[in-house]
Amino acid sequence: MTAAGTLAAVSGLARAQFRVEVTGVGVPQIPFAVAPFAVPAGLPQDVAAIVAADLVRSGQLRQLPGGTTVLDEMARPDLAPWRSQGADALLTGSVRRLADGRFDVRFRLWDAVRGTDLGGLSYPVGAADLRLAAHRIADYVYEKLTGERGVFSTRIAYVSKNGERHQLWVADADGENAQPALTSREPIISPAWSPNGAQLAYVSFEALKPVIYAHDIATGRRRLLASFRGSNSAPAWSPDGRRLYATLTLAGSSQIYALDLDGGAPQRITQTGGIDTEPAFAPDGKAVYFVSDRGGSPQIYRMTPDGREVTRVTFEGSYNVSPAVSPDGRHLAFVSRIGDAFRLRLMDLSSGTVTSLTDTAADESPSFAPNGRLIMYATRVQGRESLMTTTLDGRIKTRLAASGNVREPDWGPFPA
């Protein structure tokens, strides 16, 4: 197909892409191997390594060495050696230059146990989308092997601060390919993806006070959603995308209000003289989790979206904040103060059982992957602000590629 001389074997395990920490014995992982893809010399992205890194980061799969023999999507490999090495699946593929300067990324997935072909696809892409093609391949492989939808081609938002420069970024789920959506001399916090993935709501201090914008990331058009007297913060979209819950200080203290995106006066939802903030919708839209100091310390509560039937959810410790509900509604991720440390914790909402997921001291801003299998959060690692992912059992963590001080991640939805 292509002259062998122009092909360069690409190998290397996921470690080349990410720092992956595996602690303890996790759930059984599906072993897979990625053979070196047939690729042209000077290819700007190592597609096979990106695919492998995605799959390892999921915590559901385990990578075995892929050997040194190039296997493209047309090869019919002898699967017996792969099977005896312990691989359940083998990924083969190629990247070829097209006449128009783009690349054709192709792959084929093999079931090494049954010896069957699990299919393959071709992605003709520009150089800028080679990573995206790799993430799409990872999604394909993940879904074939686990039966669940992959999240590798979803996007994340996060904020960086370097000196006086604050930037809101939109990046691939692995933290790569980051593009700036907003640059400001004042802080930006609490980005929140709209349910359709087209907009980000966030708190910007550019007016020298916290106000909430909704920002269409494809066009850069912004709408000032809340700039009421006092502070405007903690935006949370309702699952239908029609309303935004936020914390306003119209009554003096921080209280939760509902804002209709089509306009109209804010409707007050909580009714205390203290702090009620950080609303987070349950995915079915029938409950809102939030933080309140009504019991004397910040704790997480649950209420109906109109503010009734308030129930306390967290009881352990004196500081439980930043609730995030899993897409299936079964888990609550939040941040607890434990001694002097602020740590990511997870509650099984049916049993109330709480587990700690980290041993770091400055965890913040948890959000779930849209398939519910990973949590992304911000923390401090060796003095540097960093973005991490963890599995729900806390056993597999990865630190995302992002330069400078990075914080405030929010995991976007599945593409529409």
Next chain:
Amino acid sequence: MKSLSTTVRLFPIPRLGAALLAAAVLAGCSSVKLDEAAPVTDRTPTPVSPAGAAGAGAGSGAAGASVDGRTVVPVQTSQPGQAQPPANVERVIYFDFDSYTVKPEYMATLEAHARFLNADRQRRVVLEGHTDERGTREYNLALGQKRADAVRRALALLGVQESQMEAVSYGKEKPAVEGSGEAVWSRNRRVELQYR
């Protein structure tokens, strides 16, 4: 050519013609099953004008440009200006750890600000609450608001009109002093009085 719904034929794929592929400009990253011909679409991306010319305050990006779903257009913000504060009056009120009440030692300072504001009802002050770095961003924003609100209530008792004051919070986002430890934290638990 017989096509299976999810799997791909094992023998070599008919080569997709280069011209056909060249015509298939696929927005974002579309895929083609290996045993199917590439669908021919013509979705040439429209160039997007740069967003350097951000409008005052709100900022703006390229309007109405046709862009694919993964484009991110950068926006640059701009800031409002400042007004004259009263001369020779301290403009920062410090708070104890986990405290949201104004200490008596700051009453003289607040009285001076109240005299300045009461002398001219057109004068406006923004009370910016701040916390130390411990804790999460949004909850610290609410705590900073509590401090700003305490100063607002103290000034109101001294005759300053509500219309002259706005209590806002920066939470832990704008420390006066970078670093950790009580010496740093005590300088960051504060309300700044800003005249605009």
